[in-house]
Amino acid sequence: MMENENLADSKSGSPDSFSLPVFTCVTLFIAVWVTYSQYLIFTVVPNEVTMGAVQRIFYFHVGSAFATYAATACLLVGSLGFLTLKSKNFDALQLAAAEVGLLFCSIVLLTGMIWAQSAWNIAFSFKEPRLVSTLVLWLLFVALVVLRKFAARSDAASFCAVFGVLGAILVPVVVYSVKFLSPVGQLHPVVVEHDGLREASFRVAFWVTNGALVAMALLFIWLRKKIASLEEKNL
Amino acid sequence: MNEIITQVPDTFNGMFLGYAVFWCAIAGYILRLGVKLKRLEK
Numbered sequence: 001m002m003e004n005e006n007l008a009d010s011k012s013g014s015p016d017s018f019s020l021p022v023f024t025c026v027t028l029f030i031a032v033w034v035t036y037s038q039y040l041i042f043t044v045v046p047n048e049v050t051m052g053a054v055q056r057i058f059y060f061h062v063g064s065a066f067a068t069y070a071a072t073a074c075l076l077v078g079s080l081g082f083l084t085l086k087s088k089n090f091d092a093l094q095l096a097a098a099e100v101g102l103l104f105c106s107i108v109l110l111t112g113m114i115w116a117q118s119a120w121n122i123a124f125s126f127k128e129p130r131l132v133s134t135l136v137l138w139l140l141f142v143a144l145v146v147l148r149k150f151a152a153r154s155d156a157a158s159f160c161a162v163f164g165v166l167g168a169i170l171v172p173v174v175v176y177s178v179k180f181l182s183p184v185g186q187l188h189p190v191v192v193e194h195d196g197l198r199e200a201s202f203r204v205a206f207w208v209t210n211g212a213l214v215a216m217a218l219l220f221i222w223l224r225k226k227i228a229s230l231e232e233k234n235l
Numbered sequence: 236m237n238e239i240i241t242q243v244p245d246t247f248n249g250m251f252l253g254y255a256v257f258w259c260a261i262a263g264y265i266l267r268l269g270v271k272l273k274r275l276e277k
Contacts, residue, residue: 054246057253064257103264110260111253118249220264227271234275 023223030215037063037212040205054118057111059205063213064107068137070214071101072171074221075144079164082157088232089225091157094164095148096224100217101167102141109138129177130188137174140167 041059048055078094081087112131113123126132144163148156178188 052244052246054249056250060257107260110256114253118246
């Protein structure tokens with residue numbers, strides 16, 4: 001059980017420290033939180049009248065988008081930290097954030113396409129600013145992961161840090177693209193700002209799911225960062 | 236007699252597909268992390 005020894009090898013005060021009991025408690029707490037969010041989505045929230053059952057995708061589609069933004073925030077911290085301090089800890093953080101960002105951004109795109117196919121009868125439109133900007137963000141995450149895999153180790157960290165800052169700049173573009181561009185011809189809804197969640201159960205399920213998925217993304221980043229640090233040590 | 240009947244469209248397949256994609260992606264990533272940990276163990 002070398003990994004357990006490694007994982008439990010906590011040096012208090014070290015940024016690399018990792019406590020197995022704390023990790024287990026946090027994981028259990030998040031697992032219960034995610035399960036509760038699924039219970040709300042599938043048993044408490046009523047069917048939406050115009051779209052029916054498929055509208056329930058909304059909860060984990062938007063939650064995954066929030067998780068992507070959280071991963072991008074970690075990516076920005078890791079990238080800036082690495083560019084300024086050249087610390088391996090920040091390098092591990094940006095690696096972890098890029099992978100988790102790619103995971104959740106892929107979920108956003110795929111669930112969005114499935115929902116769009118039902119609601120708009122078209123899976124993807126290049127005329128939609130939010131869809132296109134999210135696709136660009138996804139491509140950036142892909143570039144980061146591919147760079148890590150194939151570039152020389154010494155170059156990859158610096159290139160990825162620069163790409164990471166670019167990714168963080170893209171997030172406001174994704175968020176505000178639907179607001180700043182002309183609404184004529186746009187299909188993507190702006191639900192929360194337009195007071196679209198009037199029923200209390202919709203709002204509760206929405207925020208509980210958002211919180212659960214952001215917490216899950218941060219947990220994945222934490223664990224992936226630890227694995228990256230251990231891999232670096234074992235080299 | 237003036238009962239309003241609202242017909243909700245049957246979009247269960249779309250919901251099921253979206254849900255399956257979500258959990259397959261999450262499970263796949265957890266599995267990947269597990270494989271990486273196993274490799275570290277060796």
